[in-house]
Amino acid sequence: MGYKIGLDLGSTAIKMVLVKDRNIEWSGKVPTAPGQEHLAMGLVKDALNECGLSDTDIDKVSATGYGKKLVSNAENTVDEISANAQGMFHLSGGRCRTIINIGGQDLKVINLEDTGKIADFRMNDKCAAGTGRFFEQVARILDTPLECFGEMSLSADEALELNSTCVVFAESEIVSLLAKGVKKENIIKGLHYSVARRITHLLGRQKTTEGGIYLDGGPSQNPGLQDALEDELLMEVNVLPKPQFTVAFGAAIS
Ligand code: ADP
Numbered sequence: 503m504g505y506k507i508g509l510d511l512g513s514t515a516i517k518m519v520l521v522k523d524r525n526i527e528w529s530g531k532v533p534t535a536p537g538q539e540h541l542a543m544g545l546v547k548d549a550l551n552e553c554g555l556s557d558t559d560i561d562k563v564s565a566t567g568y569g570k571k572l573v574s575n576a577e578n579t580v581d582e583i584s585a586n587a588q589g590m591f592h593l594s595g596g597r598c599r600t601i602i603n604i605g606g607q608d609l610k611v612i613n614l615e616d617t618g619k620i621a622d623f624r625m626n627d628k629c630a631a632g633t634g635r636f637f638e639q640v641a642r643i644l645d646t647p648l649e650c651f652g653e654m655s656l657s658a659d660e661a662l663e664l665n666s667t668c669v670v671f672a673e674s675e676i677v678s679l680l681a682k683g684v685k686k687e688n689i690i691k692g693l694h695y696s697v698a699r700r701i702t703h704l705l706g707r708q709k710t711t712e713g714g715i716y717l718d719g720g721p722s723q724n725p726g727l728q729d730a731l732e733d734e735l736l737m738e739v740n741v742l743p744k745p746q747f748t749v750a751f752g753a754a755i756s
Contacts, residue, residue, distance in 0.1 A: 505555065506562050508754025509542050509576065510585070510747075511569030514606025514634055515720060518545040519747050520553060521754040524592065528553055529747045534606075538569045566753035580753045583612055583623050589752025590716055591618035593742050599714030602701055602731075602739075603749075604721040606634040611704050626704055632697040634721045636672075640693055643676050644686050648724070655691040655726025662692030694730035702734045718745040 505527070510517040513534060520528040528549045532541050542565075550556060565576035566585040580588075590598045591614060601612040609632050613621040630636045641648040662684060664675060672693075679689055715737060717728060722745040731739045742748070 503559055504561060505559050506754045507546060507549070507560055507564065508585075508750040508752070509545070509563065509565045509567075509570075509573055510582075510750035510753060511538055511542060511565060511567035511572060512606060512749075513568060513608070515746070516541050516545065516567075516569070517747050517750040518542065518549060519750045519754055520549045520555075521751065524755055526744065526747065526751060529744055529750075531746065534569070538572045539574065542573055562754075564753040564756060566749055578753075578756065580756045582749055583610070583620060585749045585752035585756060586610070586718070587612055587614055587618065587620050587752065588756050589748040589750075590614075590718060590742075592755060593748060593751065594714075594716055594740070597714055598716045598740075600705070600716070602705070602715065602717045602722075604633060604701075604717070604719040604727075606720065609633055609701065609704060611701075624704055624706075626700075632700045634719070636697075637693075637721055637724070640672065640676065640690075643673055644680075644689065646686060646690075651690050651694075652723075652725040652727070654687045655694050655724075656729060658685070658687035658691035660688050660691070661695045661730070662688045664689070664692045664696045691726065691730070694724075694726045695734070697727060698730035698734040701731060705735075716740045716742065718742070718748040720746045722746075 506521045508519045515531045517531045519526050530545045563576045564578040565573040566580045566582050570579045590601050599614050603610040609626040612623040615621050722741050
């Protein structure tokens with residue numbers, strides 16, 4: 503008894519957390535694919551097996567994300583913005599005032615009041631630039647695993663100026679840079695700065711906020727992006743452990 507499940511059915515990944523006393527006891531994810539309810543239930547089964555629990559130990563199942571309505575046994579559905587706000591405010595110990603969420607296909611900025619209540623939010627879901635999908639596309643063009651982007655970017659000797667943030671144009675620009683013999687590290691660092699500038703633009707006036715900026719979502723696991731963003735904003739940008747699970751956690755505690 504006393505366990506809660508939070509499921510976040512995102513555009514790119516389905517995430518699950520098992521929570522007890524507001525602590526994450528287990529987390530797991532699978533890529534989003536047809537049969538989302540089945541995939542989500544597979545995560546629940548894995549969690550119960552690995553933790554030696556049964557269905558009767560679970561008090562509540564909550565779902566969020568664009569596929570939240572697909573989970574028929576979720577008694578609680580929570581919108582993604584509220585789940586993100588709740589989850590991050592709690593995990594940051596009440597310090598977060600601005601969340602930058604980078605997802606598989608969108609980019610969100612959520613501002614919080616001192617109480618954790620949502621003050622406002624902005625979203626860019628019109629194009630893939632700066633999202634996980636954009637990074638995945640570039641990883642394919644560079645034939646380099648996305649997981650290496652952070653380390654490579656931090657070892658670059660310069661950030662190359664990239665003109666295209668559009669996936670389609672970026673591809674030809676990157677291909678021609680590679681043909682000129684430009685180092686992949688410098689292209690990746692340039693890419694991080696171009697995404698960081700895009701995020702700064704979305705933040706608008708908010709960039710003057712005094713602290714409390716937290717980055718989450720899958721791509722926030724890339725330290726090269728965090729570094730570029732700190733450089734652009736001239737401020738500390740925090741990334742907490744398990745940043746891809748903030749939204750699932752927020753749903754679980756809602
Ligand atoms: P959504 O909720 O929209 O499904 P997520 O927040 O789960 O999005 O993020 C998914 C994205 O995270 C994927 O597009 C993937 O490229 C990116 N991602 C996952 N792991 C890493 C990693 N270790 N480094 C960089 N990016 C990652």
